Amino acid sequence: MILETKNLSKSFGQRKAVDGLNLEIPEGSVYGFLGPNGSGKSTTIRMMTALILPDEGEVFIQGNSVQKMGNKALTHVGALIERADFYKHLSGETNLEMLARIDGTDFSRIQYVLGRIGLGKRGHDKVKTYSQGMKQRLGIAQALLSNPKLLILDEPTNGLDPQGMKEVRDLIRDLSSEGITIFISSHLLDEVQKVCSHVAMINLGKLITTGEVNTLLTDSGFLITEVSVDQTDIAHDLLKVQGWVHQCDIVDDKLRVSLGKDHISEMVQMLVQNDIQVSAVIPRTSLEDLFLSKVGTESVIV
Amino acid sequence: MIGLIYNELLVITGRWRSYIGFIGISILMPLFLWGFTYGGESIHDQYISQLGDSFMVVGSIFNSFLATYIVMNALWIHIPFLVTLAAGDAVAADGASGIFRITLIRSVSRLKILVSKLFASYIYTASLLLLCAFWSLGIGSLVLGTGDLIVIDKGILILDQSEAWVRMTLAFSLAILVMCTVATLCFMFSAMVNNSVGPIIGTMFLIIVGYLVIAIPLDFFDKIEPFVFVTYFDVWIDAFKDPIPWGDIIRKLGILIFHSTLFFGIAAVVFLHKDIKT
Numbered sequence: 001m002i003l004e005t006k007n008l009s010k011s012f013g014q015r016k017a018v019d020g021l022n023l024e025i026p027e028g029s030v031y032g033f034l035g036p037n038g039s040g041k042s043t044t045i046r047m048m049t050a051l052i053l054p055d056e057g058e059v060f061i062q063g064n065s066v067q068k069m070g071n072k073a074l075t076h077v078g079a080l081i082e083r084a085d086f087y088k089h090l091s092g093e094t095n096l097e098m099l100a101r102i103d104g105t106d107f108s109r110i111q112y113v114l115g116r117i118g119l120g121k122r123g124h125d126k127v128k129t130y131s132q133g134m135k136q137r138l139g140i141a142q143a144l145l146s147n148p149k150l151l152i153l154d155e156p157t158n159g160l161d162p163q164g165m166k167e168v169r170d171l172i173r174d175l176s177s178e179g180i181t182i183f184i185s186s187h188l189l190d191e192v193q194k195v196c197s198h199v200a201m202i203n204l205g206k207l208i209t210t211g212e213v214n215t216l217l218t219d220s221g222f223l224i225t226e227v228s229v230d231q232t233d234i235a236h237d238l239l240k241v242q243g244w245v246h247q248c249d250i251v252d253d254k255l256r257v258s259l260g261k262d263h264i265s266e267m268v269q270m271l272v273q274n275d276i277q278v279s280a281v282i283p284r285t286s287l288e289d290l291f292l293s294k295v296g297t298e299s300v301i302v
Numbered sequence: 303m304i305g306l307i308y309n310e311l312l313v314i315t316g317r318w319r320s321y322i323g324f325i326g327i328s329i330l331m332p333l334f335l336w337g338f339t340y341g342g343e344s345i346h347d348q349y350i351s352q353l354g355d356s357f358m359v360v361g362s363i364f365n366s367f368l369a370t371y372i373v374m375n376a377l378w379i380h381i382p383f384l385v386t387l388a389a390g391d392a393v394a395a396d397g398a399s400g401i402f403r404i405t406l407i408r409s410v411s412r413l414k415i416l417v418s419k420l421f422a423s424y425i426y427t428a429s430l431l432l433l434c435a436f437w438s439l440g441i442g443s444l445v446l447g448t449g450d451l452i453v454i455d456k457g458i459l460i461l462d463q464s465e466a467w468v469r470m471t472l473a474f475s476l477a478i479l480v481m482c483t484v485a486t487l488c489f490m491f492s493a494m495v496n497n498s499v500g501p502i503i504g505t506m507f508l509i510i511v512g513y514l515v516i517a518i519p520l521d522f523f524d525k526i527e528p529f530v531f532v533t534y535f536d537v538w539i540d541a542f543k544d545p546i547p548w549g550d551i552i553r554k555l556g557i558l559i560f561h562s563t564l565f566f567g568i569a570a571v572v573f574l575h576k577d578i579k580t
Contacts, residue, residue: 046577046578046579049407050406050407051402051403051406051407051577051578052577052578052579053575053577070411070412071406071407071408071409071410071411071412072409072411074407074408074409075409077407077409079407081403081404081407082400082403083400084404085399085400085401085403085404086401086404087313087316087399087401089316089317090312090313090316094312098309098312099404099405099408101305101306101308101309102305102306102309102405102408102410102415103408103409103410139404142404146408146409
């Protein structure tokens with residue numbers, strides 16, 4: 001494991017932000033870290049990066065305790081924590097030079113990382129002239145600066161337009177293919193599902209579930225299926241009164257049915273028996289569905 | 303460490319607030335020099351009236367050394383405020399602006415970052431006083447000329463020109479060390495909070511309280527005076543005594559260094575255990 005948390009806990013006053021969190025992040029994985037607002041994601045990440053001291057527990061990076069070794073344990077770690085903030089009166093390049101000076105990184109990396117995130121031509125401009133998206137890219141650049149083996153990204157696509165989000169997604173895939181482990185926290189579940197191999201979900205500071213994305217989706221006790229029928233309204237009325245159907249909605253003239261896996265054939269049989277032609281039954285379970293089933297609809301991610 | 307200090311100096315020189323002190327000094331000092339050039343007769347007459355009975359004075363005793371001595375006395379309350387403008391920002395501004403989220407996650411200890419910020423504040427402090435020296439002694443020498451320095455304190459001390467240069471150098475060196483104590487106090491407050499105004503107000507408040515303790519002749523104040531670090535701020539005046547009271551200077555500097563160490567120690571303990579939530 002490249003990153004582990006053991007019984008990690010942190011309270012702010014009476015509020016327990018993180019409660020006995022145990023995570024194991026395999027080397028080479030792209031690990032999604034999900035939870036609603038205020039669930040303790042950022043506090044956990046800040047404890048991983050030595051910004052916040054835990055009340056209990058430890059974070060281990062490549063076997064080294066962050067709490068015992070301090071920042072030395074972060075030698076091979078790059079991180080972008082929430083919004084990217086820099087010295088606005090200095091250029092992007094000067095900001096990176098300052099950071100390179102801090103951890104002794106070769107200056108030749110600066111142009112490389114600026115080019116890699118598409119800021120090569122704007123490196124000389126002052127940060128105050130950058131858009132939010134550009135600042136976020138610069139944030140990713142500083143995370144890559146020290147050639148990390150573990151990249152911790154907290155909401156890396158904040159402030160990016162759809163094109164920028166796709167570029168970050170592609171970058172994450174590229175970095176992963178280069179062997180860099182990526183721990184990514186995001187509220188965009190669709191984004192996470194597209195890039196992550198593993199995922200952990202937390203709520204109220206506690207771990208809800210963790211594992212490989214495909215396994216979690218397959219092993220979840222229910223399925224979201226998209227059902228195409230010739231009489232959508234009648235089918236909808238029929239299904240929603242069935243005890244084994246958790247939820248049934250009409251979306252784009254198709255039925256979106258949440259039900260147990262072992263009830264699919266029963267559903268099709270019932271529809272056919274009621275003279276409804278079924279043209280397609282497609283599994284559409286998403287990470288969002290899984291998340292909502294685990295965390296509850298009252299904690300919908302904004 | 304040099305690289306880290308260079309980083310901090312880049313930050314200080316990039317903030318316009320850092321130039322307030324330099325601009326202020328560069329406006330005030332020429333005004334003083336102009337005032338001494340065209341209105342120095344009254345000061346000259348005042349000195350002559352005190353010297354006339356004992357000495358025969360030929361020519362003018364008014365020169366850049368005397369002007370510097372007077373200016374140092376006059377500005378002694380104001381310079382600490384200028385010093386706090388950079389020291390107050392040193393830690394608090396990075397906390398407020400979220401910069402710590404990209405600097406404190408790197409493989410360098412917080413203590414090193416803190417020490418580099420302190421040294422950068424010291425360099426800024428020294429620069430302010432050196433600018434004062436440049437104006438009063440450098441430009442002042444061109445405008446007012448040089449000569450013997452006559453100091454009237456608990457007696458009359460006349461220092462010839464070469465000795466006056468040495469004493470001025472010593473006085474400014476001591477002044478820099480005193481102001482570094484002010485910078486460290488402000489730095490301590492800066493490590494405790496996430497805004498830059500609090501440390502400036504806190505530091506100036508303590509200094510003013512210190513001056514009041516010294517100035518108000520109450521028995522209780524007299525008892526606590528030795529423990530108030532402001533008491534030792536006038537150590538630079540010892541540079542103009544004859545003979546130079548090295549014992550007193552070393553004792554006073556020791557007390558100021560003790561205070562600086564204490565202030566930095568508190569800053570370090572706070573900063574090393576601080577949760578970065580901004």
